Amino acid sequence: MSGANRTPSFGQGGRxxxxxAVLGTGTMGEAMGRNIAAAGLGLRAWNRNRAAAEPLANSGAEVCDTPAEACRGADVVVTALSNEKVVADVMDQAHDGLAGHPVWVQTCTVSPDGGRRLAEQAARLDVAYVEAPLLGTKEPAVAGTLTVLAASPQKEAREEVRPVLEAVAARTVWLDEVGQPSSLKLAYNAWVLTTVEGIAESLTLAETLGVDPHLVIDVIDGSGLNSPYVQNKGPKMIDDDLDAPSFPLEAAAKDAGLITNTARAAGLHLGIAEVVSERLHLAADDGLGRADVAATYRMPRRAASGSEERR
Incomplete structure (x- = not known):
């Protein structure tokens, strides 16, 4: 029976x-896997490096050697991988395990066109498709309080994936068409990355002008522009507590490139986003890719030091 036309069964787990099946057990995939298991759902896990999936066995997961093995017998397949190409390649590898026509929930941040290409791949694989990029980083993923932006060509898929999304997220926002969740995710990330770079530059300016950068955070606190994000990232920048990532800088650089490229394709020039993308890519090239996105703070600080030396 076609994955696009069947009714929910959930034969192995009960209706x-x-x-x-969770394919990709990095920071987000492992956290989602643990919450899926904690909700009492059956869990099968695969990661290219099997050792990264092994800890999920302690939560009751069956750790598998191939994507196809992980998908065999699954009702829902969740991909939590790094980029569109990797997602597409892994799902092609899973082909032989998709005979039960599971619903594919695709959580990676991709371009709107990328989301539509993956939906076309789902049709070729004869599985239902839910585009479902995530809002949130490591901490909300662990807490199960992510926000999911979702759309599907198959309306019945919403009910099929509901128990899974409820296990990993506090909120799911359903949109009308595939491509719209990715568009909204890029707009959201444009704000996040602009905020991070804005904090970094404000702190660097204060420090360079001889003002305690802690005072920047203090005067923002209680103002109309304050946010938990500022109060979390700002002190970490000042204390240089940036090597344990909530959101890796290399992933932020990838998303920044998606933002600027998608905007250009739409005939839009985003001046701030272009600068932020350039800064993040420079930071990644400078060896900061595995640090937190807030490690962009190290880049303007180095530039300031270099300017001082040239005087």
Whole structure:
């Protein structure tokens, strides 16, 4: 029976209790896997480096050697991988395990066109497709309080994936068409990355002008522009506590490139986003890719030091 036309069954997990395959158990995939298992759903896990998936065995997961093995018998397949190409390649590898026509929930941040290309791949694989990029980083992923932006060509897929999304997220925002969740995710990330770079530059300016950068955070606190994000990232920048990533800088640089390239394709020039993308890519090239996105703070600080030396 076609994955696009079947009715929910969840035969192995009982109706409403799907068996879930998680492909990719990095920071986000592992956290989602643990919450899926904690919700009482069946869990199968695969990662290219098997050692990264092994800890999920402690949560009751069956750790598998191939994507196809992980998907075999699953009702829902969740991909939590690094980019569109990797997602597409892994799902092609999973082909032989998709005979049960699971619903594919694709959580990686891709371009709107990338989301539509993956939906076309799902049709070729004869599985239902849910585009579902995530808002949130490591901490909300661990807490199960992510926000999911979702759309599907198959309306019945919403109910099929509901137990999975409820396990990993506090909120799901359903949109009308595939491509729209990725568009909204890029708009959201444009704000996030602009905020990070804005904090970094404000702190660097204060420090360079001889003002304690802690005072910048203090005067923002209680103002109309304050946010938990500022109060979290600002002190970490000042204390240089940036090597344990909530959101890796290399992933932020990838997303920044998606933002600027997608905007250009739409005939839009985003001046701030272009600068932020350039700064993040420079930071990644400078060896900061595995640090937190807030490690962009190290780049303007180095530039300031270099300017001082040239005087």
């Amino acid at each position: 409403g209790r799907p068996v879930v």
